[in-house]
Amino acid sequence: YKIAVLPGDGIGKEVIEEALKVLSAVSEKYGIEFDIKKYLFGGSAIDEYGTPYPKETEEACLESDAVLLGAVGGPKWDDLDGDKRPEAGLLALRKSLDVYANLRPAILFSSLKSASPLKDELLKDGLDVLVVRELTGGIYFGDRGTEKIDYGYKAYDTEAYTTKEIERIAHIAFKAARNRKKKVTSVDKANILDSSRLWRKVVNEVSKEYPDVDLNHQYVDNCSMQLIKDPSQFDVILTSNMFGDILSDEASQLTGSIGMLPSASLRGDKVGLYEPVHGSAPDIAGTKKANPLATILSVAMMLEYSFDRLDAANDIRKAVNELLEDGYRTSDLGSGIILNTEEMGDMVLKYLK
Amino acid sequence: YKIAVLPGDGIGKEVIEEALKVLSAVSEKYGIEFDIKKYLFGGSAIDEYGTPYPKETEEACLESDAVLLGAVGGPKWDDLDGDKRPEAGLLALRKSLDVYANLRPAILFSSLKSASPLKDELLKDGLDVLVVRELTGGIYFGDRGTEKIDYGYKAYDTEAYTTKEIERIAHIAFKAARNRKKKVTSVDKANILDSSRLWRKVVNEVSKEYPDVDLNHQYVDNCSMQLIKDPSQFDVILTSNMFGDILSDEASQLTGSIGMLPSASLRGDKVGLYEPVHGSAPDIAGTKKANPLATILSVAMMLEYSFDRLDAANDIRKAVNELLEDGYRTSDLGSGIILNTEEMGDMVLKYLK
Numbered sequence: 095y096k097i098a099v100l101p102g103d104g105i106g107k108e109v110i111e112e113a114l115k116v117l118s119a120v121s122e123k124y125g126i127e128f129d130i131k132k133y134l135f136g137g138s139a140i141d142e143y144g145t146p147y148p149k150e151t152e153e154a155c156l157e158s159d160a161v162l163l164g165a166v167g168g169p170k171w172d173d174l175d176g177d178k179r180p181e182a183g184l185l186a187l188r189k190s191l192d193v194y195a196n197l198r199p200a201i202l203f204s205s206l207k208s209a210s211p212l213k214d215e216l217l218k219d220g221l222d223v224l225v226v227r228e229l230t231g232g233i234y235f236g237d238r239g240t241e242k243i244d245y246g247y248k249a250y251d252t253e254a255y256t257t258k259e260i261e262r263i264a265h266i267a268f269k270a271a272r273n274r275k276k277k278v279t280s281v282d283k284a285n286i287l288d289s290s291r292l293w294r295k296v297v298n299e300v301s302k303e304y305p306d307v308d309l310n311h312q313y314v315d316n317c318s319m320q321l322i323k324d325p326s327q328f329d330v331i332l333t334s335n336m337f338g339d340i341l342s343d344e345a346s347q348l349t350g351s352i353g354m355l356p357s358a359s360l361r362g363d364k365v366g367l368y369e370p371v372h373g374s375a376p377d378i379a380g381t382k383k384a385n386p387l388a389t390i391l392s393v394a395m396m397l398e399y400s401f402d403r404l405d406a407a408n409d410i411r412k413a414v415n416e417l418l419e420d421g422y423r424t425s426d427l428g429s430g431i432i433l434n435t436e437e438m439g440d441m442v443l444k445y446l447k
Numbered sequence: 448y449k450i451a452v453l454p455g456d457g458i459g460k461e462v463i464e465e466a467l468k469v470l471s472a473v474s475e476k477y478g479i480e481f482d483i484k485k486y487l488f489g490g491s492a493i494d495e496y497g498t499p500y501p502k503e504t505e506e507a508c509l510e511s512d513a514v515l516l517g518a519v520g521g522p523k524w525d526d527l528d529g530d531k532r533p534e535a536g537l538l539a540l541r542k543s544l545d546v547y548a549n550l551r552p553a554i555l556f557s558s559l560k561s562a563s564p565l566k567d568e569l570l571k572d573g574l575d576v577l578v579v580r581e582l583t584g585g586i587y588f589g590d591r592g593t594e595k596i597d598y599g600y601k602a603y604d605t606e607a608y609t610t611k612e613i614e615r616i617a618h619i620a621f622k623a624a625r626n627r628k629k630k631v632t633s634v635d636k637a638n639i640l641d642s643s644r645l646w647r648k649v650v651n652e653v654s655k656e657y658p659d660v661d662l663n664h665q666y667v668d669n670c671s672m673q674l675i676k677d678p679s680q681f682d683v684i685l686t687s688n689m690f691g692d693i694l695s696d697e698a699s700q701l702t703g704s705i706g707m708l709p710s711a712s713l714r715g716d717k718v719g720l721y722e723p724v725h726g727s728a729p730d731i732a733g734t735k736k737a738n739p740l741a742t743i744l745s746v747a748m749m750l751e752y753s754f755d756r757l758d759a760a761n762d763i764r765k766a767v768n769e770l771l772e773d774g775y776r777t778s779d780l781g782s783g784i785i786l787n788t789e790e791m792g793d794m795v796l797k798y799l800k
């Protein structure tokens with residue numbers, strides 16, 4: 095299997111190292127061969143080539159079975175123009191790979207329950223929400239511009255969706271729900287937006303093919319409340335690119351352990367882009383405090399979705415769970431036996447054996 | 448003072464009755480005269496006139512010094528076309544009054560601290576965030592449409608802002624911060640959206656006129672996390688119509704007492720639209736369970752902003768605080784001496800004396 099690795103910026107580089115150690119341990123244990131190469135991406139690529147997603151990186155990604163990404167961005171590149179920023183590279187990467195389905199599980203690890211900002215009685219049997227976010231459409235990729243007008247400027251962005259774009263992401267959500275609690279909550283703003291009204295109509299159509307899965311609809315403002323009020327009502331949340339950006343971060347924060355959360359971005363075949371939910375955290379880069387577990391769990395998602403190796407994926411998940419049970423923590427996870435980035439990576443290896 | 452009262456639908460009608468009792472008590476106590484008339488609006492207006500914001504209602508609102516609104520909407524009108532729904536009336540009302548500044552305080556009443564879904568240690572000295580949401584621009588009012596394409600449809604909505612629209616709402620936020628903790632957090636998605644980049648630039652410009660107020664910027668996804676992670680970092684949140692819709696509901700829910708939260712929508716002069724943050728709650732309409740305090744506190748905002756009577760406004764706030772301290776509750780507020788809608792209205796009158 096060919097894997098393009100994009101360490102990116104900040105702590106991205108640090109957590110990727112630990113994830114690669116885990117990949118090589120899996121390779122050994124299961125006899126799976128990985129062809130792994132690293133490429134510049136994000137700010138690091140801007141520094142070297144003046145662009146966040148250089149041709150060489152793009153070609154390598156397009157030829158790979160999976161892409162593993164650390165994190166991008168930092169204050170150094172914040173003042174660049176929109177199309178030259180690290181984030182523009184991320185958008186171009188998602189678009190060029192056509193990974194339209196972003197899966198973001200927000201899971202409360204039972205040994206980290208106390209890290210949640212929510213009161214215990216709200217957590218009931220924990221929290222296990224999968225946000226399925228459309229990733230290659232909507233206002234992120236719509237027509238935009240800024241024009242001079244009589245007084246100052248007018249700037250605009252376009253939220254747009256087609257039937258086809260909505261259908262394919264809806265199928266992903268319903269299929270995912272089948273392997274879970276069989277409930278999809280589709281989130282939109284259909285009381286205001288035309289794009290949301292189309293969204294709702296198409297999701298209703300697609301749902302007919304999944305009579306075993308329950309579907310309900312929520313407005314985005316209500317969903318942002320319901321996530322806090324009663325998170326256990328959710329199984330799969332299906333939503334647009336922009337709303338998914340906001341709601342998946344909110345859901346992540348409810349676990350209190352954003353340093354633990356992986357993500358997968360898929361295009362329906364086996365190809366996928368895997369990355370931690372957290373960012374490049376320039377403030378702690380270089381301090382060895384970064385938590386590598388989100389990236390390591392992203393490797394588990396890669397094994398499951400791109401390589402069909404649920405056995406190896408669950409092996410990693412089990413190792414992470416066990417070391418948490420035994421009290422090992424990085425400093426973002428609260429008190430326990432505190433490890434630095436490298437030590438946490440090594441600990442996963444130890445539990446994997 | 449001329450006040451147009453729009454009870455609306457569902458519990459809107461019930462809570463408005465209690466708010467009117469309070470207005471008349473204030474009128475007596477302070478010798479202020481109000482000229483109060485009720486008009487049909489929302490679903491009730493659709494039933495009568497086939498439109499949510501009839502001409503007669505509009506004319507009355509435009510001639511008034513303030514508009515007091517209950518709540519609109521319900522399942523009965525959910526299947527109507529976009530432009531015939533109760534929500535369309537709400538948008539038309541906001542636009543016709545030109546009330547571009549929506550102020551939504553999310554306050555944790557000290558006697559209701561336990562109602563917050565957040566753990567005690569996160570609440571520190573409570574929670575007191577004012578969301579200043581742009582209300583007459585953005586994607587709510589931009590160009591939209593649905594067109595037939597080769598396969599199915601394409602639907603779009605436009606998020607657009609002008610320098611002027613951003614300037615005027617920014618001034619409102621900075622001025623509000625001056626009377627508070629002197630901190631504005633402007634929320635956008637400037638790493639992606641052109642409209643957000645203009646937003647950020649203009650807010651930075653306006654901030655120069657308020658050197659005594661601190662300004663910081665957050666991306667909307669980050670803000671949705673920060674609100675949960677560390678709500679006490681916020682004083683005034685300044686944001687667009689769409690992001691404000693989501694974030695103000697999230698902030699409200701953090702108080703655990705959405706039945707307590709008022710809002711004001713202003714246009715810079717004294718004219719304003721006042722309404723509770725909660726909706727028409729069709730599920731509890733008719734059960735006498737509705738909490739009238741959000742609407743009563745909206746009357747307090749009306750007295751403060753439209754009639755310059757901070758004394759009377761604070762009198763109402765004090766009455767509400769005291770009765771809460773004494774243990775009186777509507778059923779949404781948890782345990783205590785439980786009152787129904789009407790009894791709670793009467794209790795406010797009693798404490799006002």
Ligand SMILES: CC(C)[C@H](C(=O)O)[C@@H](O)C(=O)O
Pocket residue numbers: 181184339638639668
């Ligand atoms: C960095 C940014 C462009 C990106 C997004 O908005 O998609 C990030 O917030 C994410 O959610 O992956």
Ligand SMILES: CC(C)[C@H](C(=O)O)[C@@H](O)C(=O)O
Pocket residue numbers: 285286315534537692
């Ligand atoms: C009812 C709806 C149109 C409205 C909005 O989105 O503005 C409501 O959610 C609000 O926040 O007042």
